[in-house]
Amino acid sequence: MEFIYYFGNVFQPMSFLLLLVGTIGGLILGATPGLSPTMAVALLIPFTFHLEAAQGLILLGAAYTSTVAGGAVSAILLKIPGAPANIATTLDGHTMAKKGKGARALQLSFLASAVGGVFGVLLLIFLTPVLAKWALAFGPSHLFWLAIIGVTIIGSLDSASVVKGLLSGCIGLWLATIGFDDIMGAQRFIFHPALGGGINIIAALIGLFAIPQVLSMFAEGRKDANVEVIEVEKSSLANAIRELFSHTRALSIGTVTGSVIGLIPGVGGQIAGLVAYDQSRKFSPEREKFGTGHSEGVIAAESANNAMVGPSLVPLLTLSIPGSPTAAVLLGGLLIHGIFPGTDLFDNHPDVAWTFINSMLIGQILMCMFGLYIAGLAARVAQVPKSIMAAIVLGLAVFGSYSVQSSMGDVYVMATLGIMMYFLERFGFSAAPLVLGLILGPIAEANFIQGSMIANATDGMGAYFLGGNMNIFLIAIVVASIGYSVGMELRERTRNSTGGEAS
Amino acid sequence: MKKLMTGAAIALAMMTGGAIAGDYPERPVLMMVSYGAGGATDFQARIVTMTAGNDDALGMPIAIINKPGAGGRVGWNWFATQAENDGYTLAAYNIPHFIAQSIKGGVSYSADSFEPIANWGADPAVFVVANDSPFQSMGDVVAYAKANTGKLTFSGAGLFVGHHIAALQIEKAAGVKMAYIPTKGGGAAAMKAVIAGDVMGGVNNLSDAFRAREAGNVRILGVADLQRSDFLPDVPTMAEQGLDVDNSSVNFRGIMVPKGTPQEIIDQLAATVPAMFANSRVAKKMKAGGSPMHIMTRNEVLAMWAAREETLKKLLAGL
Numbered sequence: 054m055e056f057i058y059y060f061g062n063v064f065q066p067m068s069f070l071l072l073l074v075g076t077i078g079g080l081i082l083g084a085t086p087g088l089s090p091t092m093a094v095a096l097l098i099p100f101t102f103h104l105e106a107a108q109g110l111i112l113l114g115a116a117y118t119s120t121v122a123g124g125a126v127s128a129i130l131l132k133i134p135g136a137p138a139n140i141a142t143t144l145d146g147h148t149m150a151k152k153g154k155g156a157r158a159l160q161l162s163f164l165a166s167a168v169g170g171v172f173g174v175l176l177l178i179f180l181t182p183v184l185a186k187w188a189l190a191f192g193p194s195h196l197f198w199l200a201i202i203g204v205t206i207i208g209s210l211d212s213a214s215v216v217k218g219l220l221s222g223c224i225g226l227w228l229a230t231i232g233f234d235d236i237m238g239a240q241r242f243i244f245h246p247a248l249g250g251g252i253n254i255i256a257a258l259i260g261l262f263a264i265p266q267v268l269s270m271f272a273e274g275r276k277d278a279n280v281e282v283i284e285v286e287k288s289s290l291a292n293a294i295r296e297l298f299s300h301t302r303a304l305s306i307g308t309v310t311g312s313v314i315g316l317i318p319g320v321g322g323q324i325a326g327l328v329a330y331d332q333s334r335k336f337s338p339e340r341e342k343f344g345t346g347h348s349e350g351v352i353a354a355e356s357a358n359n360a361m362v363g364p365s366l367v368p369l370l371t372l373s374i375p376g377s378p379t380a381a382v383l384l385g386g387l388l389i390h391g392i393f394p395g396t397d398l399f400d401n402h403p404d405v406a407w408t409f410i411n412s413m414l415i416g417q418i419l420m421c422m423f424g425l426y427i428a429g430l431a432a433r434v435a436q437v438p439k440s441i442m443a444a445i446v447l448g449l450a451v452f453g454s455y456s457v458q459s460s461m462g463d464v465y466v467m468a469t470l471g472i473m474m475y476f477l478e479r480f481g482f483s484a485a486p487l488v489l490g491l492i493l494g495p496i497a498e499a500n501f502i503q504g505s506m507i508a509n510a511t512d513g514m515g516a517y518f519l520g521g522n523m524n525i526f527l528i529a530i531v532v533a534s535i536g537y538s539v540g541m542e543l544r545e546r547t548r549n550s551t552g553g554e555a556s
Numbered sequence: 557m558k559k560l561m562t563g564a565a566i567a568l569a570m571m572t573g574g575a576i577a578g579d580y581p582e583r584p585v586l587m588m589v590s591y592g593a594g595g596a597t598d599f600q601a602r603i604v605t606m607t608a609g610n611d612d613a614l615g616m617p618i619a620i621i622n623k624p625g626a627g628g629r630v631g632w633n634w635f636a637t638q639a640e641n642d643g644y645t646l647a648a649y650n651i652p653h654f655i656a657q658s659i660k661g662g663v664s665y666s667a668d669s670f671e672p673i674a675n676w677g678a679d680p681a682v683f684v685v686a687n688d689s690p691f692q693s694m695g696d697v698v699a700y701a702k703a704n705t706g707k708l709t710f711s712g713a714g715l716f717v718g719h720h721i722a723a724l725q726i727e728k729a730a731g732v733k734m735a736y737i738p739t740k741g742g743g744a745a746a747m748k749a750v751i752a753g754d755v756m757g758g759v760n761n762l763s764d765a766f767r768a769r770e771a772g773n774v775r776i777l778g779v780a781d782l783q784r785s786d787f788l789p790d791v792p793t794m795a796e797q798g799l800d801v802d803n804s805s806v807n808f809r810g811i812m813v814p815k816g817t818p819q820e821i822i823d824q825l826a827a828t829v830p831a832m833f834a835n836s837r838v839a840k841k842m843k844a845g846g847s848p849m850h851i852m853t854r855n856e857v858l859a860m861w862a863a864r865e866e867t868l869k870k871l872l873a874g875l
Contacts, residue, residue: 091592091593091594092593094594095593095594095598095622098593098594098602099602099606102606102841189748189751189752189753190752191752192749192752192753192754193749193754232625232626233625233626233627233629233630233662235626235627235714235740236714236715236738236739236740237715237738238626238627238629238657238660238662238714238715238716240662246633246634246637249625249626249629249630249633250623250624250625250626250629250630251625251626318745318748319741319745368748371771372748372751372768372771372773373767373768373770373771373773374744374747374748374751374768375594375744376748378592378593378594379594381592381594381595381744382593382594383594384594385594385598385599385602385845388599388844388845388846388847389599389603389841389844389845390844391843391844391845393767393770393771393846394767394771395767395768395770395771395772395773396770396771396772397770397771458621458622458623458624458625459621459623460623460634495740499739499740499741503737503738503739503740506709506735506737507709507735507737507754507755509735510706510707510708510709510735510737511707511709
């Protein structure tokens, strides 16, 4: 309960001011396409040179929590996921916004973010030593199977047809192989210098999600008769809260999945939202409503991606190993003040450690308040005429993909993938499985190569990848997940065919 | 004729270059780091350039841009082929990484593509094992490797980087075959593999290993450098333990410009940048972060690059 003593520090004038600046600034940065949480935190590092250690970390912690949630704003309103964490939010969130329910979608996403986020930070406070062991338990073979679990949900993700989902997943897996292979340094499919570093995930996200809609908006914009003004429904906060807690299943699946997956070094943040979305759909009685603007989808995805924030810092704070790119940047923020994460941090600088953790707790609540405040206003974005909207989104897309690593190459990649996706969407393919392939490909590949190198030097492939309780448990999940999908498909087919005979 | 040419060149330099040197730099300078934000190179680059705006340094701030990917290849490829050589685009170099990569091939740069300005840091590779490991010294490691050829797994941050060079040198010096496991995700991932017990040992950066030891997670068995480190006075070098390993794997970090940058600008930078690194505020922050400093002038760096290229060519010849 040590952390309670340090709550006072968060509310000192300077600290609280920094917390406010970090939260509001983080929301704005997070809502800007292309500015991922990692970049936002990295941008703020130079400012912390001149602050005290605890104050600097308050700024960074607040920015981290609120950029993750801020990514939902552009995901819902513009269908541009700010970071991989927000991909699942676009699936139902943007459909809600199109139906005029943007305000409700934003409110739900901020409320769900706060619930998930607070839970995640509480886990960090109370269970850190236990969680640290758990985070280390995942070796290369386990991460490989984890990535395969991700692959099994590709088929069922946001696609009318499992086959088309799998096909776009395969395109994503192929795209992931482009560039220098990180382990061996081999060159693969590099036809242009811009591809040397591989497909940048942020540029790909912007291209795959934003460009197809820009193109269809432009295509429709030619016909004036088609102008439709979306009526933006007002949404009362009380109703939003009621709706949030009427979907406790999605909320708890999202929060728990996010916390557990967020903990795993190197994997967590990117897939937590998608896995949570998929799980809550599989357990939902209103399964077929997902993807059509169903609020459960938004709740699951957003509670998961903020729940991941706290646990993702466990390996950093206890073992001094940054488990995610953002954690690596935060490590820089600590080192600049001569503080080493690990026992040094909690024994010699408890004020810094706990003030930082507490500020993330308060930051989650502040983030929620500001988010709810802007939700109603922001939702009016949906009323902007389509031709203007298309131009703005296109501008943001170019700006966002360029800013990732100041490279025009990323803009070309973004445009190419976007135009390709526009045509693929015409044929019923969808972007989410493709992106999931792009994310999972490198994880599965790198861990398989590492695992096989270790296996060849030790017990051999069979024992290394198939032996041990953890491997067997993960393989069982893979089998169950495939079995479930096949079962659902068969049941649907028999239902359809019997229905067809009856009519 | 030769005299005339030189005279003309000097006159030309006075007319054009002289004006540049006098005013340089008149706007902020970019510095490209070929690793991601938050990595060790990025972190140190931000610290050593933080006083660039002072009048006794460049008088203009240095802005860091990151072009990460493929172990640094993406950034250095960009720097060699696309960066303007007008003195307003600098880059951070990592030795032995970029020289080893250029020897391996498949990139559009070599040591001749760049002009060094000054070196700021030297991070030796060290051999680490988890706290509960039975290995107490490099002797134990070598003995195990001798008895179990190819079975001793140890991690490092990829192929053709300092860690890999150190691994090759250790194997060569001890005359053993071990299983080097390159990780994706840099030194942090390699360290996680050691602490979690995925591998039996690992090569890692001295700065990161020092932190991990402070956190109570690892033991450091040897330093791959010519002398012991100030951070780890109790850890013997490889040579002290009978392994003929020199400082070829030490990760030197510094600033360079593309080939073709006007000589006046190179000279001006070479004169001011080492002093900028030596700033006491910089030194304090670097020490606090556990990052060993090692300031070298342009001429020293030129000699070091040439020596590295030669040793690396020999070492990598068989791969």
